[in-house]
Amino acid sequence: MTEPSDEDLVRQCRAGELKAFDMLVARHQRTVYNLALRMVRSGDDAADIAQTVFVKAYENLERFDPQYKFFSWLYRIAVNESLNAVEQKKRFEGLDGVDVAVEAAEEKDDETLRQEERIQSGLMLLSVDQRAVIVLKHMQGLSYREIAQVLDLPEKTVKSRLFSARQAFKDILKRKGRRRNDRRRAS
Amino acid sequence: MTAEELRELINREIDGDLSPSEKRRLAQATRRNPQARRLQAELKQVHTALASVRAVEPPSHLAGRISAEVRARAAASASASAHAREAVERRASWLGSLGGVVFGKSMVRYGTVFAGGLVVGALAFMLLAHPEPAPSVPGNSAMGTLLAQSESFPVNVPGAQGTVTAVPTETGKELTLRLICSSATTTRLVYDPSRVKLENLSELQSAGGPVAVNNGVVEISGTGAQKCTLLFSGVKDSKLSVQIASTAGGSFHAEVQVH
Numbered sequence: 001m002t003e004p005s006d007e008d009l010v011r012q013c014r015a016g017e018l019k020a021f022d023m024l025v026a027r028h029q030r031t032v033y034n035l036a037l038r039m040v041r042s043g044d045d046a047a048d049i050a051q052t053v054f055v056k057a058y059e060n061l062e063r064f065d066p067q068y069k070f071f072s073w074l075y076r077i078a079v080n081e082s083l084n085a086v087e088q089k090k091r092f093e094g095l096d097g098v099d100v101a102v103e104a105a106e107e108k109d110d111e112t113l114r115q116e117e118r119i120q121s122g123l124m125l126l127s128v129d130q131r132a133v134i135v136l137k138h139m140q141g142l143s144y145r146e147i148a149q150v151l152d153l154p155e156k157t158v159k160s161r162l163f164s165a166r167q168a169f170k171d172i173l174k175r176k177g178r179r180r181n182d183r184r185r186a187s
Numbered sequence: 188m189t190a191e192e193l194r195e196l197i198n199r200e201i202d203g204d205l206s207p208s209e210k211r212r213l214a215q216a217t218r219r220n221p222q223a224r225r226l227q228a229e230l231k232q233v234h235t236a237l238a239s240v241r242a243v244e245p246p247s248h249l250a251g252r253i254s255a256e257v258r259a260r261a262a263a264s265a266s267a268s269a270h271a272r273e274a275v276e277r278r279a280s281w282l283g284s285l286g287g288v289v290f291g292k293s294m295v296r297y298g299t300v301f302a303g304g305l306v307v308g309a310l311a312f313m314l315l316a317h318p319e320p321a322p323s324v325p326g327n328s329a330m331g332t333l334l335a336q337s338e339s340f341p342v343n344v345p346g347a348q349g350t351v352t353a354v355p356t357e358t359g360k361e362l363t364l365r366l367i368c369s370s371a372t373t374t375r376l377v378y379d380p381s382r383v384k385l386e387n388l389s390e391l392q393s394a395g396g397p398v399a400v401n402n403g404v405v406e407i408s409g410t411g412a413q414k415c416t417l418l419f420s421g422v423k424d425s426k427l428s429v430q431i432a433s434t435a436g437g438s439f440h441a442e443v444q445v446h
Contacts, residue, residue: 018258025253033245047249054253059260116240137202138237144204163198170233 006070013061025054028071031140032078038135039082040089041124049085053078068149075140075150079132086128122172130165137162188216197227201234248379248403255375255404255430259440262432340441346370346433349413351441359386359420359445362429366413370435373408376417378427383445387418421445 004012004020006027012020032053037046056077057064064073123131136142136150147162148155188196196213199205205213217223339352349366364374378385380403388405391398391414398415399406407413419427425446431439 018254018261021257022250022254025250029245029250029253030242033249034242037243038240043243043246047246047252050245050249051253051256055256055260058257112239115236119236119240134237138234139240139242144202159195159198162202163194166198166201166230166233169237170229173233173236174229 007066010061010064010066010070013058021054021058024057024070028074029054031071032074035075035078035135035140036082036085038120038123038139039079039128039131040085041120045085045089049078049081052081056081069146072146072149075136075142076152079136079150083128083132118173118176122169122176125172126165126168129161130168133158133162134165134169188212193220193223194226197223197230200227201230246379246381248377251375251377251401251404252428255377255428255432256440258373259430259432259438262434262436263438265434265436342366342431342439344431344433344437344439346435346437347372347431347439351429351443353443356418356420359383359418360443362417362419362443364407364413364415364417364429366431368410368413368433370433370437371408371410372413372431372433372437373406374413375407375430376405376427377430378403378419378421378445379425382425383419383421383427385417386420387416389416389418391415419445 004023006024009020009024013024029050033046033050036049036053037043040046040049053074057074064070123134126134132151133147136147142150144155144158144162147153147158151158153161193213193216196205196209196216200210200213217227339350342349342351347366347368347370349364352363352365354361354363362376366372366374385400385405388400398408405417407415421427423446424444427443427445429439429441429443431437
């Protein structure tokens with residue numbers, strides 16, 4: 001038996017079938033959670049964001065336009081919720097956490113984990129707009145057009161933002177590499 | 188080719204967006220330009236580094252949390268609609284009675300109410316087009332309550348009344364539920380099994396429905412009495428969530444500090 005498409009499940013949800021919504025959650029929770037995780041870094045915050053995203057999607061299902069893909073619409077809510085969370089966090093905590101995280105990354109034993117931590121802390125140094133395009137392109141594998149739909153931007157803007165974000169990220173990684181080498185030499 | 192065009196081609200190459208002719212142009216340009224070759228290599232490294240980050244599995248309790256919250260919202264929304272509908276029906280019935288009194292039943296019987304119908308219809312339109320706002324669902328006010336210490340919290344929502352009591356133990360909390368449900372009610376206790384453990388479930392009584400204990404979710408559903416005592420242990424600062432949703436639109440949500 002073939003799996004029902006997202007659009008079929010949305011139709012069933014609109015008819016009051018909550019089980020259909022559970023299937024949408026099961027299908028997309030991993031993607032939404034990982035998107036939020038890369039945007040905000042904390043696993044607890046990412047889980048809260050994912051919950052808010054799905055609850056909002058459920059409450060606004062009537063407004064979903066079926067000519068678009070369901071996942072693009074879901075991603076859009078996820079990006080907006082992640083940006084809100086980043087804004088709130090900035091207001092309460094400032095940016096002090098980033099340096100602490102960079103140092104914590106260097107203390108981990110596993111080289112793969114250390115590398116992932118370096119990349120994540122590098123992402124946190126990008127502006128949220130740049131971080132969003134990098135995450136959508138490199139970690140979610142979206143096309144330029146899909147990113148444009150999710151962020152509600154012209155494709156041309158998506159490309160130029162992505163190219164500058166990559167350049168900025170490259171410079172961050174380079175700086176981090178230099179600092180790491182300096183520390184190694186000093187010790 | 189300008190530096191800007193070159194930068195764009197290098198970036199689009201990484202995204203697999205170049206046509207064969209653009210690929211050839213880029214290859215020619217980078218052969219002659221060592222700076223462009225360096226940028227190309229560095230951006231490819233960035234791409235490889237980002238692609239190496241592995242996806243993380245979401246917490247196992249996440250889907251359960253979302254499902255419980257969506258069901259609570261659906262129940263609240265159904266109740267609000269039912270209240271609004273009742274308000275409209277009350278007004279319609281009142282207008283019907285008024286019509287009967289003013290124009291008399293015999294007139295209705297003999298089909299001579301046309302003029303009166305117009306008046307009543309106009310009145311009904313004016314009033315029904317602006318139904319009174321749906322009353323808020325009382326249970327929603329309980330959302331977000333935190334039971335941190337030894338506390339008992341009343342549950343008094345449409346369809347379910349009773350208490351949730353939390354008593355600290357050495358390693359966690361003992362939670363007692365005592366509910367009388369006049370309509371079908373689902374009570375869910377949702378927790379992160381990597382931080383919280385269900386040690387014991389006792390004094391269980393669920394008159395009308397099943398009890399399910401899955402990974403991170405205890406669910407009791409049905410009508411009538413819902414009673415049970417659950418013993419949880421947990422790591423420091425762990426929490427669990429109590430979610431009660433009745434088909435009458437009652438909705439209660441509280442967080443319990445386990446440890």
